[in-house]
Amino acid sequence: MSVVSKTQTAVIFGQGPLTIKDVDAVATQGCPVALSEDPAFAQRIAAGVAFLDKLLTEDGVIYGVTTGYGDSCTVAVPLHQVNELPLHLLRFHGCGLGDYFNEQESRAILAARLASLTQGYSGVSWGLLERLCELLNRNIIPRIPQEGSVGASGDLTPLSYVAAVICGERDVFYEGQIRPAAEVLAENDLQPLQLRPKEALAIMNGTAVMTGLACLAYQRADYLTCLSSRITALASLALLGNSNHFNEKLFSVKPHAGQQQVAGWIRKDMNHQSYPRNSERLQDRYSIRCAPHVIGALRDALPWFRETIENELNSANDNPIIDGEGEQVLHGGHFYGGHIAMVMDAMKTAVANLADLHDRQMALLMDTKYNQGLPPNLSASSIERSTLNHGFKAVQIGCSAWTAEALKLTMPASVFSRSTECHNQDKVSMGTIAARDCLRILQLTEQVLAASLMSVQQGVRLRMAKAELDEVSLQSDVRQMLTQLSEQIELLAEDRMLEHELRQLVSQIQQRHWHLYEDLA
Incomplete structure (x- = not known):
């Protein structure tokens, strides 16, 4: 800019x-x-x-x-x-x-x-x-x-x-x-x-550094709940999953509002009425079936995150406080970033769980033992050249690396107070470190979601090529997004360098390129 x-x-x-x-x-x-x-x-x-x-x-x-x-x-x-x-x-x-x-x-x-x-x-x-x-x-x-x-x-x-x-x-x-x-x-x-x-x-x-960073982190985390829901729907379609796992009645009996919202998004994206598939397993694996519960935990925490961040944003948080009209000097500790530290530590854990979720979904898509007849590593190569081509094998390894790093950073920073400055600052918040950790975890998770988005769109396209999924049955917003992605990303038939396409997808995620749901907060 x-x-x-x-x-x-x-x-x-x-x-x-x-x-x-x-x-x-x-x-x-x-x-x-x-x-x-x-x-x-x-x-x-x-x-x-x-x-x-x-x-x-x-x-x-x-x-x-x-x-x-x-x-x-x-x-x-x-x-x-x-x-x-x-x-x-x-x-x-x-x-x-x-x-x-x-x-x-x-x-x-x-x-x-x-x-x-x-x-x-x-x-x-x-x-x-x-x-x-x-x-x-x-x-x-x-x-x-x-x-x-x-x-x-x-x-x-x-x-x-x-x-x-x-x-x-x-x-x-x-x-x-x-x-x-x-x-x-x-x-x-x-x-x-x-x-x-x-x-x-x-x-x-x-607390301006941690608070400014928290504002940016909130916007990114909010968007990831929506993109994560869309990717889950596409993963389920690619795996010939059971759309009944997102049934409205099912989620009415565990009424976490954010979780219900996520289940509704996935249900809509899968176009449940025209795609009520019931797989031979009866129950899909947890990374599909429990996705609303994983994504919903973050979605349900967002209102608390927003309220706390905005309270801090609209506060006088230096010391001393100067009440000019009342002619008072008030010495205190409003510079203490405990509230932002708590939000950032909680947010980074919830976001890292999204990385872990999609790393597991991607592992299912790659492995012929679990992917319901898709080719190994989602490669679209011809039979004659299948021995040479490795599809998304290395991308899935990358996802595991990014996820592991994100999970490692979830150790709460706020519990690592250090007494400093001649024991004047003897209990400190570490809120800025928590915020920086959160931004790093968001970056890593956005990388995982970029790779996941690339792989699930390939999986859906492979299903349509095998006439196992009818494009007409896809919900219109999903169909439009897949069309855009297919214009941007060539079907992976012959091994090629994917870094530039992945970086472009990460950038688009960070710019909130796709408008996903009407009720995006």
């Missing part, structure tokens, strides 16, 4: 609660942002700044404004050095390592931080809020290392890269290049800001 959309309606910060979809629109679609024009909102922002200024003139003691940071809160900072303190905070936290968040992830982080600061309880100036908007609208995106946050006392180290860019330091993504922030700001006629007392702390001392 190189430019911000000029046609979309702006997401307004400061006028009411934001949603996961708002953050996703800003991050992935380049939606512009703006600040609310409500006078009450502007007054709340101004009151926080005025109250801080008043405290400074009265020699008030404010953590991170007139004191050092963390365990150094007992160290008094002389008033003549207060204005230098923000620069020291962002500079000594400039020690992030690991890979860098991509542009979309970094835009989500900026949006999440702006959402928190516009609650009006952080004591920041209107100019700082405008600058965050400018960075998003001009697509000047801080280059943020992924590693270095324990998810309490805020995402300090990664968010220091946001604060630094505002001050004209470090690097940014801009127009497809990585460039020094100072150069890009100058090209855009933007002067580096001198951060006011508390402003570096307000930017850095919060």
Whole structure:
């Protein structure tokens, strides 16, 4: 993404609660942002700044404004050095390592931080809020290392890269290049800001990294429940499965709403009335028969995930909280990312189960002992060349590798709290690590689903070629998707390199290319 959309309606910060979809629109679609024009909102922002200024003139003691940071809160900072303190905070936290968040992830982080600061309880100036908007609208995106946050006392180290860019330091993504922030700001006629007392702390001392990533993770997980249902229906068709396993009455007696929804999707995709096949086994194997239960567990968790993520998104989560209108400084721990950590740990486990489900479905499709007469490894080669061709054999091995890695990462990050910073941060959330784990598991699971989609469409096409499945009997949306896939993916008759086709499918999944069900959340 190189430019911000000029046609979309702006997401307004400061006028009411934001949603996961708002953050996703800003991050992935380049939606512009703006600040609310409500006078009450502007007054709340101004009151926080005025109250801080008043405290400074009265020699008030404010953590991170007139004191050092963390365990150094007992160290008094002389008033003549207060204005230098923000620069020291962002500079000594400039020690992030690991890979860098991509542009979309970094835009989500900026949006999440702006959402928190516009609650009006952080004591920041209107100019700082405008600058965050400018960075998003001009697509000047801080280059943020992924590693270095324990998810309490805020995402300090990664968010220091946001604060630094505002001050004209470090690097940014801009127009497809990585460039020094100072150069890009100058090209855009933007002067580096001198951060006011508390402003570096307000930017850095919060849950914006984990929350921004959680918003993106939610959208991807939501979509995967739908795609997983469609792939299961195609797998069942390819295996000549028993559509009665998704019977409406059957699922009415175990009334988990998400599970029922998934069963309904699969039932519709299989076109149950025209395809009520009853296999010789009477009961299909668990990876087909129990698919609504596996996918439904994630589907049923999504409302809780959404509520928790959006609560965090619409919170003031730095420290101290500045109540300018009530003239209070409230010292607390709202930077603690426990709620996001819990959601990300739960989500990554549910998503990894989708990878495991489809890895097992694919194993059934490959193996002539279980695939109801399909060729070995789903190869469409001629009999004369069957000894040479190996179909999806290596792809299935890849699925097992991706699934194993996803399952390995499900160890909950939130239980690995480490006491740090002179035992001031002695119980931490690890929410950012949980969010990063979740995104990695989503990537691996999307790879498994891309391979599964490629294999099930081949299996269905082989059934139709053998006149064991009538194309006319297929539900219209399923038929349309299969037609699109057949135009994109040549039937695998002769062994060929599949990497590029797989990467294209992964990209399409991540872009939510196929509109699958009308009631997609």
